[in-house]
Amino acid sequence: MSVGSRDFWGAAALSLLFLLVLLGVWQLATPPKQHAAGANDEYAKLMGRGAKKTEGFPTPSQLGETAWKNLADPFYDRGSNDKGIGIQLAYSLARVGAGYALAILFAVPFGFLIGMSPLMHRALDPFIQVLKPISPLAWMPLALYTIKDSSVSGVFVIFICSVWPMLINTAHGVASVRRDWLDVARTLEVKTLRRAFRVILPAAAPTILTGMRISMGIAWLVIVAAEMLVGGTGIGYFVWNEWNNLNLANVIFAILTIGVVGMALDLAIGRLQKLVTYAD
Amino acid sequence: MAFLEVQGLSKIYPGKDGKPVPVFQDVDFSIEQGEFVCIVGHSGCGKTTILNILAGLDTASEGVVIMDRREVVGPSLDRGVVFQGHALMPWLSVMKNIAFAVRSRWPEWDRIQVEVHCQKFIDMVGLTGAEHKKPAELSGGMKQRVGIARAFAIQPKMLLLDEPFGALDALTRGVIQDELLKICAATRQTVFMITHDVDEALLLADRILLMSNGPRAVIAEAVRNTMSAPRARHNMHHDSQYYPIRNHLVDFLLNRSKPHSGGAPDAHQRGAAKVISFRH
Numbered sequence A: 001m002s003v004g005s006r007d008f009w010g011a012a013a014l015s016l017l018f019l020l021v022l023l024g025v026w027q028l029a030t031p032p033k034q035h036a037a038g039a040n041d042e043y044a045k046l047m048g049r050g051a052k053k054t055e056g057f058p059t060p061s062q063l064g065e066t067a068w069k070n071l072a073d074p075f076y077d078r079g080s081n082d083k084g085i086g087i088q089l090a091y092s093l094a095r096v097g098a099g100y101a102l103a104i105l106f107a108v109p110f111g112f113l114i115g116m117s118p119l120m121h122r123a124l125d126p127f128i129q130v131l132k133p134i135s136p137l138a139w140m141p142l143a144l145y146t147i148k149d150s151s152v153s154g155v156f157v158i159f160i161c162s163v164w165p166m167l168i169n170t171a172h173g174v175a176s177v178r179r180d181w182l183d184v185a186r187t188l189e190v191k192t193l194r195r196a197f198r199v200i201l202p203a204a205a206p207t208i209l210t211g212m213r214i215s216m217g218i219a220w221l222v223i224v225a226a227e228m229l230v231g232g233t234g235i236g237y238f239v240w241n242e243w244n245n246l247n248l249a250n251v252i253f254a255i256l257t258i259g260v261v262g263m264a265l266d267l268a269i270g271r272l273q274k275l276v277t278y279a280d
Numbered sequence B: 001m002a003f004l005e006v007q008g009l010s011k012i013y014p015g016k017d018g019k020p021v022p023v024f025q026d027v028d029f030s031i032e033q034g035e036f037v038c039i040v041g042h043s044g045c046g047k048t049t050i051l052n053i054l055a056g057l058d059t060a061s062e063g064v065v066i067m068d069r070r071e072v073v074g075p076s077l078d079r080g081v082v083f084q085g086h087a088l089m090p091w092l093s094v095m096k097n098i099a100f101a102v103r104s105r106w107p108e109w110d111r112i113q114v115e116v117h118c119q120k121f122i123d124m125v126g127l128t129g130a131e132h133k134k135p136a137e138l139s140g141g142m143k144q145r146v147g148i149a150r151a152f153a154i155q156p157k158m159l160l161l162d163e164p165f166g167a168l169d170a171l172t173r174g175v176i177q178d179e180l181l182k183i184c185a186a187t188r189q190t191v192f193m194i195t196h197d198v199d200e201a202l203l204l205a206d207r208i209l210l211m212s213n214g215p216r217a218v219i220a221e222a223v224r225n226t227m228s229a230p231r232a233r234h235n236m237h238h239d240s241q242y243y244p245i246r247n248h249l250v251d252f253l254l255n256r257s258k259p260h261s262g263g264a265p266d267a268h269q270r271g272a273a274k275v276i277s278f279r280h
Helices: A003-029 A037-050 A060-072 A085-116 A118-131 A136-147 A150-175 A179-187 A192-230 A235-244 A248-276 B047-055 B094-105 B111-124 B140-153 B170-187 B198-204 B242-256
Strands: B004-014 B020-031 B036-040 B062-067 B079-082 B158-162 B190-195 B207-211 B219-224 B274-277
Touching: A003 A060, A060 A248, A085 A118, A085 A150, A085 A192, A085 A235, A085 A248, A118 A150, A136 A150, A136 A192, A150 A192, A179 A192, A179 B079, A192 A235, A192 A248, A235 A248, B004 B047, B020 B047, B020 B062, B020 B219, B036 B047, B036 B198, B047 B062, B047 B079, B047 B158, B047 B190, B079 B140, B094 B111, B094 B140, B111 B140, B140 B158, B140 B170, B170 B198, B190 B198, B198 B242, B207 B242, B219 B242
Parallel strands: B036 B190, B036 B207, B079 B158, B158 B190, B219 B274
Antiparallel strands: B004 B020, B004 B062, B207 B219
């Protein structure tokens, strides 16, 4: 067994141990409550089917049960307040995807422009510096007023939060393409478009992808908050809705889902980043 | 009229006190077709600037460069450049780096034609088998060979080499010098090369231009290499001309390069450089 793989298994075993300790502490801290039987039965009768209301903080096993239930049927749709976790995630991912794609379409060409022209860089820099630190949620009222559609407003908020890291990184990457490579292109009489796509873009690609990775991280953070605010659909709305239902097990399950999906998105862009990164 | 004519070339930069300071001035020389000319001088005398002006990457403050009866006004595929720092694109393989140049020269060629042409020049510099390696996987010497192959592959009318072997160890340098000599002899390529290495100049050049120190550097002497061709590194020092010329060059670099610096150039420095030719 190589040293590398020994390290891997060692780390994996330790991770598993930490998980078990965490679950153990959690289990001990949340003892199941004994209820006065009569009152509970009456309540159950009143509530009918969904009567198993959780009391207090859920135990790990209750969470496991909830997770299993959610994952077993992720795509059911029983009206506006009762949709499967898969459907909610799909809504969130669609919003993030749309806003993020729009941000790429806008930020990469403009980043090129800013990176190529020091004049444009100086002219647009004050705008970027002022707009960048604004919390994307602060745009929500304006978006709702002008767009008049909560779902599209969510997309806009994702756009506005993902655009800055991409714009800044693209401009930086394009501006710092090594002079040598541009000189090579000049001595070979390479035309502008070919130079942009064959020299500058591949040279700046790792920096651009870094911007995209940062943007995706922010977008996934923001979509949850945005959906809590505008409601209707999405994983953020799901969290808020389950809080209103006082179903903490579902809330915790949703939180974990958000984490796992965020990690998957980051890994996917990381994979892409590896593809365009070159060793110098 | 010679193949390349350089007339009254000066480059002036604003000095510390705002007064313009010429790095070099009144540089005149010419290069015949098929001639190999080296320029030798201390750092800071503007050798690289002269080469960049010949390449069309930089502009002179005064003076003109005429190649093949046409004034040089910008970079051109007629002049191939081998850069000091190899300037390979690290995201492209050896083959693709050269193909990028070949496609620029002959955009109408199909993939097979380009590949066959590239392969010829890869074989020429002894990199057969390394076609699909990325520059990061190559040693410094191999990278510089790719740079040389790329410059030769576009079959320019003239080759400009900016200290191409400066960063290489002595052994590798010797091997590549021999190869360059062989290739130049075979192709009758016109070459202008910057070097710090007196022996390198003696081995490769038909004529050696000696530059005085900057600012206000001039080409002080043009030394004709009278050692019989073909020269070879292993027996060059047995040539009766070797030591007289070598001593002359070293004396210039150590002693005579200085008096020219500072102050206005006197009458004999203006205009044509002193031509030195060793004869028995």
